[in-house]
Amino acid sequence: MRLIKTFQIDVAHCLETFPEGHKCRRVHGHTMAVDVILEGPVPEDRGYLVDFGEIKQAVEPLRKQLDHHMLNEIEGLAVPTVENLSKWIYDRLKPALPLLVMIRVHETPQNACEYVGGL
Template identity: 50%
Template sequence: MKITQAFTFEAAHRLPRVPETHRCFRMHGHSYRAELALEGPVDPVTGFVIDFFEVEAAFAPLLARLDHHCLNEVEGLENPTAEHIAMWIWQRAKPLLPLLCSVRVYETPQCWAEYQG
């Protein structure tokens, strides 16, 4: 069984490794959506793969480091592309959520990156 929990955060960033003429070179913001997918058996007693409250508690400290921050100033996100944000989340969430099977980060409703470790 696979379950997914979504989180949203607001953050600013700029992409320092694109040409100066690229619009993402300039500081701007996004309303991000991060989806954490977890896969495993359904516990016959609880009926859960994992309680969504456990996922929320595990992700809360990471969310606090992202929400309403300039992502370029977050350690490990000096080049905060959607791809790098997804990997950053994975690397920090996977030890807390062993059933994590993918992280999807949306910059806009039409653009996202998905990382599966």
């Protein structure tokens, strides 16, 4: 069974690793949707995998750290691509959410990145 909890962040960043003149080198912002995806068997006695409130509690400190901030200024996100952000979020949530298997970050409604643990 897979469980998905989505949260939203408004962030700014610039991607200095892009070629000179590329629009992403300039400071710009995104409203991102982040899917936190857990997977495992549902215990029959309980009938649910994980309480959504537990996921929200684990996510909230990270959401506050990212929301309305410049990603380049956050430790570990000097190169704040959607790929690096996906892994950064996964690495910080995994200790609190052992059933976490994937983080999906929607940079725009059309563009997303999935980080699967261990890759």
